[in-house]
Amino acid sequence: MKIDAATELLGVVGHPVSHSLSPAFWNEALRQEGRNAVFLAFDVAPDSFQAFTGGMSVAGARGVNVTVPHKKAAFAASTRRSEHAERIGAVNVLVFEPGEIVGHNTDVDGLLNALDDLDVRPSGMRILVVGAGGAGHAAVWALAVAGADVLVANRTRSKAEELAEAAGSTVVDWDGLDDAAREADVLVNTTSVGLDGRGSVLDRPALERAAAGRLRVVFDAVYGASETPLVLAARHAGIQAQDGLGMLVHQAAAAWELFFDAAAPFDVMQAAASRAAGRGARSV
Numbered sequence: 609m610k611i612d613a614a615t616e617l618l619g620v621v622g623h624p625v626s627h628s629l630s631p632a633f634w635n636e637a638l639r640q641e642g643r644n645a646v647f648l649a650f651d652v653a654p655d656s657f658q659a660f661t662g663g664m665s666v667a668g669a670r671g672v673n674v675t676v677p678h679k680k681a682a683f684a685a686s687t688r689r690s691e692h693a694e695r696i697g698a699v700n701v702l703v704f705e706p707g708e709i710v711g712h713n714t715d716v717d718g719l720l721n722a723l724d725d726l727d728v729r730p731s732g733m734r735i736l737v738v739g740a741g742g743a744g745h746a747a748v749w750a751l752a753v754a755g756a757d758v759l760v761a762n763r764t765r766s767k768a769e770e771l772a773e774a775a776g777s778t779v780v781d782w783d784g785l786d787d788a789a790r791e792a793d794v795l796v797n798t799t800s801v802g803l804d805g806r807g808s809v810l811d812r813p814a815l816e817r818a819a820a821g822r823l824r825v826v827f828d829a830v831y832g833a834s835e836t837p838l839v840l841a842a843r844h845a846g847i848q849a850q851d852g853l854g855m856l857v858h859q860a861a862a863a864w865e866l867f868f869d870a871a872a873p874f875d876v877m878q879a880a881a882s883r884a885a886g887r888g889a890r891s892v
């Protein structure tokens with residue numbers, strides 16, 4: 609690709625950000641679509657975040673994806689926000705417009721579209737969200753807004769209580785995860801357990817008991833080079849299961865639409881993300 613004076617700047621900002629798949633798959637998709645833009649990773653410490661957004665805005669960057677730990681700071685840095693961002697209190701996409709920094713939350717569409725791929729329409733379903741960190745917040749809000757009956761469990765109970773109270777959902781005891789999974793239609797893991805390819809919030813026997821109850825779908829927001837232990841154990845128990853790569857691509861596709869005001873090349877992005885994750889292009 610030729611970089612010239614008209615090349616647009618996009619990126620992802622996090623701390624750390626070196627593990628991010630986004631630059632690899634975004635740049636491949638941009639190249640394939642013939643867009644004159646580059647997508648870079650910016651490792652920015654929390655105390656420099658405000659200076660970063662100001663600098664990017666002045667430099668005329670088109671927009672950035674925002675990841676851990678900056679989603680709340682990105683909310684504060686936004687001069688205008690989408691309804692989803694406002695409701696969740698977190699921003700994962702910033703679009704730089706003349707004199708404005710517009711904050712969006714495409715994690716909502718990312719999760720709902722990834723669940724839709726699994727034929728999960730949340731309205732009226734009982735959905736157990738495990739984790740109450742940044743990803744847990746987005747999931748609980750997204751599912752509550754979509755009309756699900758949301759249960760939330762977190763190792764540190766106080767965080768689950770705070771989130772459940774704000775979002776009108778129900779807290780489940782961490783020790784009661786096993787029972788709650790049996791009574792839920794869908795389980796969404798948003799904790800970092802399994803990120804390193806080890807550990808699972810529910811073990812195989814617990815998933816087998818849940819499968820004998822109501823549980824039909826497990827969605828793990830975590831993704832890695834291979835399927836997570838939770839996804840593998842759920843499938844073994846006969847539960848339909850998918851990891852977070854699909855959500856990553858859906859949220860990126862929503863960001864593409866915000867950056868370019870044009871339909872996103874979803875299939876191109878999905879294939880590029882699969883390759884960037886070190887998987888076969890058709891494994892997602």
Ligand code: ATR
Pocket residue numbers: 676738739740741742743744762763764767798799800801
């Ligand atoms: P993110 O923005 O990716 O959600 P985070 O805000 O740091 O990251 O949240 C991490 C989540 O994973 C939290 O729900 C955390 O539980 P605590 O609130 O109790 O810390 C959860 N988590 C991390 N390691 C865990 C573990 N070993 N067992 C259970 N939960 C864990």
